[in-house]
Amino acid sequence: MERLLIIGNGMATARLLKELVDGGCQFRVTVIGDEPRHAYNRILLSRLLSREIAGTDLQLLPESWLAEHNIEVITGVAVDEIDRNSKTALLANGDTVQYDQLILATGARSIMPALPGMEGPHVHQFRTWQDCEELESLGDQQKNVIVAGGGLLGIEAACGLAELGAQVTVVHSGQWPLNRQLDRAAGHLLAEALEHRGIRLMLGQRCASVLRDDDACLHGATLEDGTVLHGDAIVFAIGITPNDALARNAGLPVDHGICVDGHLRSEDKSIYALGECARVCGENVGLMEPVNQHAAILAGVLNGKDPDPWAPTPTPTRLKVTGEEVFSSGVLDDDSAEEIAFSDPVSQTYRKLIIKGQKLIGAVLLGDTSDGNWYHQLIINGDSIQSVRQQLVFGQLASENIS
């Protein structure tokens, strides 16, 4: 039986294992991860932070399931090096593991800018369960926290912290939070809602330095315009970068991720990569839907099927903060497109649909996002929406039942 080694024990790996087993796995599988826990649902960390759910809710694959399928999982150990000649992985604890086929599922990490004062305690990320526990303690101590970055992760961290009682300031380079996912109107509505939660927003700003006293104790940050913010800790959520060093060091082609083809195969025929660490056909991914697509294709390849190669499709994004439902899909900025905008300040609902050539090409939903998937499907299908144009903004039920 060939040995399949998977490096990295995150959501991509969990999904891949499930797909492999479902497809009749013929490998002896070993998974090595540097986090101390079995794979968990990282997406739910923000709700764990705000204590809406318990840790057990994050579990992806029960240990019993892993045992049942003879999957060996090594947790809390990093892999230092891959020797492609001997098809061996060298572990941080000195062990070596042989493989016939190797999967790299090392994920991504937060970008930590090289600012003065970054070295030292109280500079955080929000990627892992451990990060979450650290933020939880900041919140519980009602600390004054600066969150750098007003994208999905930054807003989720800020909301979770604020929920626990921290004083939160978000520093964001865009003119409104989630400026990649939301149009101006939705962004301003979200900004209002965040401020209503007690979160301070510093928009159009970046952190310039981390301020520390003589004891190297963090006490704030300066912004690029010279503003000084006081704070007990900083969380960086300004973006992610693929964990591709292991591949690079092994001599594999890397370009903002491990370069693989549509079947997730690298230049080395026995090495594959998927998820956030990979650059598939020149595309990086950061959302669950394409990662799941990767997993399905790769499982097919490994199980000897001949799946269609992966190709990028528009992927909707959602903000995972209870009470701040945000959905976004497709094109937001197109000066030649038409827009249908529904604005409801009464129940804080906003919808914008972007239409071009009588087709839906983009959708932004705030508040009630229940029709998000339906809009997303319309965007992908590209059918004419003209016959339901008046009802479209009211969602699927209205559009399909009223003509």
Added chain:
Amino acid sequence: MSQACKNTTSTTCAYCGVGCGVVMTATESESGAVVWRATGDESHPANQGRLCVKGSALGDTLTPENRLLEPSIDGQTCEWDEALDTVASRLKKVIDEHGPDAVAFYVSGQLLTEDYYVANKLMKGFIGSGNIDTNSRLCMSTAVVAHKQVFGSDTVPGCYEDLELADLLVITGSNMAWTHPVVYQRIAAAKARRPNMKVVVIDPRRTATCDLADLHLALTPGTDGYLFDGLFAWLASNDHTDTDFISAHCENFEQSAAESLQRFKGIGELAKICGVEASTLEQFFQWFADNDRAVTVFSQGINQSSSGVTKAAAILHCHLATGRIGKPGATPFSITGQPNAMGGREVGGLANQLAAHMDIGNEAHRQLVSSFWNTDRLAAQPGLKAIEMFDAIERGEIKAVWIMATNPVVSLPDADRVRAALEKCPTVIVSDCVDNSDTLAFANIRLPASGWGEKDGTVTNSERCISRQRPFTEPAGQAMPDWWIITGVAQRMGFKDAFDYSCPADVFREHAALTGTANEGRRDLNLSALATLSDQEYEQLVPVQWPVSASYTSGTARLYADGHFFTPSGKARFVSTTPALPGRSTDARFPFWLNTGRIRDQWHTMTRTGRSTRLLNHIDEPFVAMHPEDLLALGLREGQIAEVSSPCGRIHVVVRSDAGQQRGSVFVPIHWTDQFASAARVDSLVPAITDPTSGQPEFKQVPVAVTSAQCQWYATVITHDHVPPLPGSLYWSAKPLAGAQEYRYAGQQQPDLDSLKSHWQDLVDDWVSLADSGSPHMRLVGYRAGKPVLWAALSSERVSPDSDWVARMMGEPDSLSPAALCLGQPLDGADTSPVVCSCLQVRQQTLTTLIGDGADDTEEVGRACGAGTNCGSCLPEITALIEQQQPTAMEATCE
């Protein structure tokens, strides 16, 4: 709801001339309010328990909104005493300075006989002028003149039962399926029992009435006079006449027949004039010849014509020549429009009548009435007929006019000129039960009159049946009965003894006594058996057809069976019936014939029916119905706004496609006023051309132009509040909903979202909005204090929400999301197609589903969903739906 019965009253319907008996039952709603429910009176001979949709909705119209509640003089409210003093003194001053002909009363077929009697008595008997005329001038005066010319008296010889007994029923100039639904239902039931009964409908339009037709003559507008003159000639020349009857009971037959024969160039030529197939015409003539039991029902299509009297007389000729008069199932039958047009005629409410079917020009009659009324001032000359009256007002010759229970600014022809005339008139007195009629705007003195349900008296229907209208509610505010108001003024003008009435029964007894005075069979109208009714007998009076005299104590179903007419010779007179085309003809500038009339669920100028939401669910906007190919030729689409214009004026109405219209001929309903639409008073298009003898205006054939109003946007607005029209709107119409109003707008330059918001900013705190940069579609829901108060949608075409549902949601906090409300209809798959059955609120989609599932006749549809089982007014439409879906089953009944 507690169904505890508080009260039940038998009365007579307020609407059409069928005069149905209505039982009003009071129940208490949950909130403790009294809710009135109308049901058909099974004991009433006219309807035998049936009721049409308007009658069924009578309870809805008893709302306190827009009632005129207190008298006022020059804008200042006052006590009745002061109001009556002022009316009396102003009338007296005008009379003293300018003579009695400088004052006028313009009254109404909506008045009760007792009101009418005292109004006529005051004007003709004591002011001493003939200047009292009535809106019956607009609908029945032609029939009156024709009856008098031919019969010597204004007598409808037959009764409703004749329509059921006929083997051939000719319906001409009447869409009775909509205008007289209960009579129509009686006919439909009779035809169902006796399928051999033939129905011929003569109407330029294919109306709902044609559903019953074995033959439909869609004749060229205005040619019906030629048709009946030709029929008369054909009957005479083909030996289809009753020579015994003619020689015994008629005069002038030979001359009249010779004249008609001279004009008659054969069926082929006549068919060309009338625009119908010769074979169709021949079929009709042959049926008329073959069926002794033949009834010809005629109404406004005949009457409202510049040659209406000759048309009506030609119809009477055809019946006289065949001896088909006064016999069961054989009679001409003039069906009246209003609940008491007949009562008005009986008391002399027309300017050229005197009283009690006596003539102002007849010296003996004048002496009789002078002596009966004990007056030396009796008018010596006929007064001015309606159109002449308003011309005289315009010229300043009439300086004071008292308008009672009618809305001439809407209903008279050349209505914009009527408005201008009233604007100039120094003293305009208006008695009405509503505070917002278009006419009331010109009143110097406003007098609040009791409305239906409050009034006490009698009415006479189309078959001469006198019925009681009984009160069952307290008058609104200080409203008083019209007879009381008129009497109060008469007393203050110095005629105390002649107007010493304490109740309507006093007035009725006097009226009945006058009809019997020196009658002895000389006059058709004789109520002498009722002249001694006690107050209690009057209260309990059961419906009775006049004459009611010593000879006919329990009334009379038919007259003239004995061949005795009320001419000096006692014989019916054949007269000259030279037919004529309409007074105006179409031309390149005004190429369409405009026809006007009623729709099924509205009454007159909507002051009452416009209060009932369910009556507006059938048709809720003023419209022009046109043939689809005419629409195509004009580049118009259904739902757009059209401008319909004549040399007199122009209106803006919604376009409806109607294959029942002839090409080149359009129809606009008469109902919409300035209260309900921006510019939809169709009578502003009608020139004041009248029949030379009857004075009845030609409402049915008006040359008009139809063009697109070039509207680019259409808006629908629903709100609790009455809101001013949107700026920039060319067109608006209003419709009441339960506790809310619906407005529709249309215009050329589209307003933007912000200007819409600012227009309503006083009503609204927060706006929920929808805008589409790629289309004109926008929506708004306005919230005040967290509750929705305004719903609006604007687009390039009309957005049609479920208005009743939106209205229910208005003012409800948190009942559903703003988005769900903005959508304008519930999303539980509820049907929002048009309501077909107004009574049971059954919508079209329900019906089409049932029909699609195999319900192939109206009975089955009725069993399944109830539609059509209450009033039956919608049965023609249900039939049409069935035929639409099952074209093979359609019988070739209509041309």
